[in-house]
Amino acid sequence: MSYVPQAVQNYQRKSCEGLSIWLFLLSLLGNTTYALAILVVSLDPHYLAPYVPWLMGALVPCVIQMFILYQFHTYPH
Secondary structure (H helix, E strand, O other): OOOHHHHHHHHHHOOOOOOOHHHHHHHHHHHHHHHHHHHOOOOOHHHHHHHHHHHHHHHHHHHHHHHHHHHHHHOOO
């Protein structure tokens, strides 16, 4: 959730100036592989139930990071 203020600021300024795209790419990669590490073991709901907080903690930031990467594509740097 820490990226939400950044996404809002980018939207207001219509710019991603001063940001490193690598920060968001590597963070997205890390969160994605973390979620996949949990999901690759089993997709059984009984197995996944205790891991829901960790999955949400990895996948929700992925959505925000993808939105910021979209902003990198759309707005000037």
